[in-house]
Amino acid sequence: MxxxxxxxxxxxxxDFNRGRQTQECRLVQRNRASLPWRPADCERCPVPEILRTNRSSDLRLELTIEKRFGFFRRNRVEAYCLAHVRGVSDPIRGCPDCAADRSQVAP
Ligand code: SF4
Known part of the structure; x- marks a missing residue:
C-alpha cells in the first residue's frame, strides 16, 4: 500500500471508507518499545528501500521510532536472519551467511 x-x-x-480514518504502521505496532507511529514517520523510513532491495523471506525487521536528543524523531531498523539466527547489520546487503551459502551453491 x-x-x-x-x-x-x-x-x-x-482505510478511509465510509467515514473511517484509519492509518497504521503494522511494523511499529508489533514493537512495544517504539513511540506511537505518525504518518510523517514514513517520510524518513528506510524500510521500503530495504524491502525493495532485499527480498529474502528469512529477513525480519524491527522498527523502533524513538526520539534523539529528546526532540528529533527517527526510525531505527534492526534486522535479523531467521535462517542463520543472527542479526544483520546492513539489511540492504543482507545476511552475510546467506550470501556465503549462495556462493557455495553457484557453479
Ligand atoms: S514506511 Fe516505515 S513507518 Fe511507514 S508504514 Fe512502512 S514501515 Fe511503517
Missing part, C-alpha cells in the same frame, strides 16, 4: 510519503510499503495500512 502507498504510504503518506508516496512509497510502497507492505506494513502500511489505511
Amino acid at each position: 502507498r504510504t503518506p510519503a508516496g512509497t510502497e510499503c507492505p506494513h502500511y495500512y489505511e
Whole structure:
C-alpha cells in the first residue's frame, strides 16, 4: 500500500471508507518499545528501500521510532536472519551467511 510519503510499503495500512480514518504502521505496532507511529514517520523510513532491495523471506525487521536528543524523531531498523539466527547489520546487503551459502551453491 502507498504510504503518506508516496512509497510502497507492505506494513502500511489505511482505510478511509465510509467515514473511517484509519492509518497504521503494522511494523511499529508489533514493537512495544517504539513511540506511537505518525504518518510523517514514513517520510524518513528506510524500510521500503530495504524491502525493495532485499527480498529474502528469512529477513525480519524491527522498527523502533524513538526520539534523539529528546526532540528529533527517527526510525531505527534492526534486522535479523531467521535462517542463520543472527542479526544483520546492513539489511540492504543482507545476511552475510546467506550470501556465503549462495556462493557455495553457484557453479
Ligand atoms: S513507518 Fe516505515 S514501515 Fe511503517 S508504514 Fe511507514 S514506511 Fe512502512
